Amino acid sequence: MPFLTIAHSTRYAYRHPVSFGEHRIMVRPRESHDQRLIEARLDITPAPANLRYIHDVFGNSVAIARFDRRARELRFDSVVRMEHSPAGDHAVAIEDYARAFPFTYAGEDMPDLLRSIERQHLDPERIVDSWARSFVKDDRRTDTAEMLATMTETIRREFTYVPRYEQGTQSPIETLNRRQGTCRDYAVLMMEAARALGLAARFVSGYVYSPSRGEGRVGGGNTHAWVRIFLPGSGWVEYDPTNGIVGNRGLIRVAVARDPMQAVPLSGSWAGFPGSDTGMTVDIAVHLDDDTVPA
Known part of the structure; x- marks a missing residue:
């Protein structure tokens, strides 16, 4: 039964400070008989003025972030540790x-x-x-x-x-x-x-x-x-x-x-000077504990 660590980082960069509208984040795995969360952490930079969690109509866990400050970078870092029960x-x-x-x-x-x-x-x-x-x-x-x-x-x-x-x-x-x-x-x-x-x-x-x-x-x-x-x-x-x-x-x-x-993992809006957006980078890594990786 594998134990996994999932690191999911999304970074938005801007030439000039911009303001941010509401963002919806779906990166937390669903808990079930075949996948059990041990730890889940979501870090957002800049820190949101308000962060709350809801379940949508399908039972997905959705984090909703609202911001009250401008910045040249918006970053979401999710780290999840979980137990998975694979079945073929x-x-x-x-x-x-x-x-x-x-x-x-x-x-x-x-x-x-x-x-x-x-x-x-x-x-x-x-x-x-x-x-x-x-x-x-x-x-x-x-x-x-x-x-x-x-x-x-x-x-x-x-x-x-x-x-x-x-x-x-x-x-x-x-x-x-x-x-x-x-x-x-x-x-x-x-x-x-x-x-x-x-x-x-x-x-x-x-x-x-x-x-x-x-x-x-x-x-x-x-x-x-x-x-x-x-x-x-x-x-x-x-x-x-x-x-x-x-x-x-x-x-x-x-x-x-x-x-x-x-089922979009991350969605939201920003406001600022035209052309401020310089792009998005996404980095996802899934690591298995060494003692759960068969040859």
Whole structure:
């Protein structure tokens, strides 16, 4: 059971002193049976006049900072120490009625899943629909778990990962046409493909790490994005199409949302002379305790 230390630093720099509006910070991992916080510290420079924490509509922990002074630099430093319980695809247990696709969610679950099934992107030519349906076997039984694992691995294998530091995502159709994108783009594509098949899917923002020296991970050095899909019998299951991961092995959840814009790690505003903004730098490091890193 790995113990991790996650250091996440974000720095904004300005040529002249500027004032700051309200900032919302989502960097605190969600506590659950598979991830337990031991310590979490958030340092902000300059110190905010007021800092409070809330849980948003999805249960994510959000820090809200308000400022009363001007500065040429704004810095957010988060250090988290936690315990993580990785589980792979072997831990996915699906109810008998849902093991073969298609299936229908239970009546008591459907009202709460509907918004996560609704499509978020227009697909007038059914491009995403057709791609999603290509994973369904017409001539024989389609195994639900196998179908989703194959979709995850197909994106990892056939698409080219290209880092992009600007906010926002490509549309699923853009990602399919370009055959490349960031982890956010891949997550949105798989989320929409799952929804096209009538499955409930949510966007996840968090951190990725290598559980062992022999396992490389793409998407480190910045926040990472993947998908959760609701499967009867296992609940919300993690799928990371960037790395071809099924399950939470190497994945630390911070924010879960219906849409990527609801899971932005840091957002806010500033006011000052035009051209004052000289850029942003982000530094993220995930360290495993030496005695928890297998060879």
